[in-house]
Amino acid sequence: MTTTAKIVSVKGREVLDSRGRPTVECELEWSDGNGERSGTVRAMVPSGKSTGGAEAKELRDGDPARYGGMGCLKAAANISGDLGKALIGMNPADQRAIDDKLLSMDTSPGKDKALIGANAVLALSMACCRAGAEALGVPLCRHINGLARTAVGGGEVKMCLPVPCLNVINGGVHAGNALAFQEFFLIPSGASSFAEAMRLGAETYAKLKKVIEAKYGKRDTGVGDEGGFAPNISSPEEGMSLLMEAIEGAGHGGKIELGSDPAASEFYSKEKGAYDLGFKCEEPNVKTAQEMVALYQRICGTFPMALLEDPFDEEDFESHAELTKVVGESVEIVGDDLYCTNVGRVNKGLEAKATNAMLLKVNQIGTVSESLDAWALCRKSGWGVFVSHRSGETEDSFIADLVVGIGAGHIKSGAPCRSERLSKYNQLLRIEEEVKGLPYAGKLFRTPWKL
CATH class of the missing domain: 3.20.20.120 (Enolase-like C-terminal domain)
Structure with a gap:
């Protein structure tokens, strides 16, 4: 299945996770271009406590006067700003192209997303994946299954309940x-x-x-x-x-x-x-x-x-x-x-x-x-x-x-x-x-x- 849908607008916001700490949410609008089909999706990013040293790096504000330095206003601004704007007009169903675009904007020395925020990047990536499924008119799990088949080099990937x-x-x-x-x-x-x-x-x-x-x-x-x-x-x-x-x-x-x-x-x-x-x-x-x-x-x-x-x-x-x-x-x-x-x-x-x-x-x-x-x-x-x-x-x-x-x-x-x-x-x-x-x-x- 294919779609000619395009990403119309992207907005980032700071929300709270289950520990009452800030995280980010991406809100994304897509449209098929002729006004017949469109939608709005959201994606929120979790955060770990027991973390590995090699993990991609979240972007936190570091302002001790606000959420003890754990605020995510900078990451949310990156979603609304340069990262999100770079995706406007792209097809949300083309996950690889979207993620490649986001990764090309990672200028951190260790390529660990520290400067742009792995939390900001993931919110956009997940939101696009959800929008891609909507644009294709299939359940999210089926859209991901198609992406998985491509990632593994073609052939069947059996879906199952875990x-x-x-x-x-x-x-x-x-x-x-x-x-x-x-x-x-x-x-x-x-x-x-x-x-x-x-x-x-x-x-x-x-x-x-x-x-x-x-x-x-x-x-x-x-x-x-x-x-x-x-x-x-x-x-x-x-x-x-x-x-x-x-x-x-x-x-x-x-x-x-x-x-x-x-x-x-x-x-x-x-x-x-x-x-x-x-x-x-x-x-x-x-x-x-x-x-x-x-x-x-x-x-x-x-x-x-x-x-x-x-x-x-x-x-x-x-x-x-x-x-x-x-x-x-x-x-x-x-x-x-x-x-x-x-x-x-x-x-x-x-x-x-x-x-x-x-x-x-x-x-x-x-x-x-x-x-x-x-x-x-x-x-x-x-x-x-x-x-x-x-x-x-x-x-x-x-x-x-x-x-x-x-x-x-x-x-x-x-x-x-x-x-x-x-x-x-x-x-x-x-x-x-x-x-x-x-x-x-x-x-x-x-x-x-x-x-």
Whole structure:
């Protein structure tokens, strides 16, 4: 399908994310040129807290008198100004041309979008993608599927409904408890549909709240940035045991696997060259990389683990490779801070056989096309791709259509709680209803092309 639609106007504005911090929104008008069809779309950009050093750089105002320096008026002005004006008259369905134009305006020395703002660039890229789908008259996931087929070099890219990986226990820099690991997931891969997966996850989440209240008291059932609980625990085994108790108590044993994002860069000590599981405590609990491999092996042997994300520091390719070698056949080892959705870093990971999967966060790299390039490299290499939200989120549901369009097989968007998380899950429920015939990835979430 083709369209002669053109971008008519672009406006940027400062809005707030789920932490009450500023972010940017792009509002874009398109028209077919003869007045018969037109539309207005919006796109909002999330922001991370636990971020990789190689991520594309947001533009913040730096004015301490306003939002503690975190304002986004400069980024919003860039959307309304030079960046947006450069896109006027372009076809919103031509995603690659739009993203190439935006990238050509990146004059930052490290080509990390620091001067123009990765947040400004991404807002424009996502808005154009949404406008392109409208102009073509197709659902956003189908438009993205077409872009994915081109990115991978032609041929079919099977769309599917993803397995939701629900972050229901928080630690690390996302919580005030002593737990070093940042996230613990429920992975309902044994469900028969996405809707059933959400039901299993939501019922287990409700049961988990009761389990935590009975063990630690009502105070520990408050939720964090991503909707997960932060009970007063200190070891990953305690977190896994709580999840297993909730799964069994909810009657879903055998249908839900477990996963975790240790976000190990946050507790890696460069001075000691080791990992401190007590980094939030008075007493350190330092482990070498080899001891961490042994810890992960023990966890994977004790619990029904399906996924580990960022188990080592973002520059520790060697330890990632060692863990992948010993547990990678049964467990997906995902690189997040390790790769930052960056083709160059993924290539390094492929050479080192560091992991068997990549986390995809569109705001880590800054454009839809660059995200698709990283996905395509993984797909060609037989790696899994795990689509993710950020801890500072918005009500924008773009990644729900993205995960379906590229057939990635699994997504994390927090717990089944908080509207900025549920906006993605609810959009997936709509897609399941409206786009007929899409299979649920289920146990094949690592290799959805085999569906």
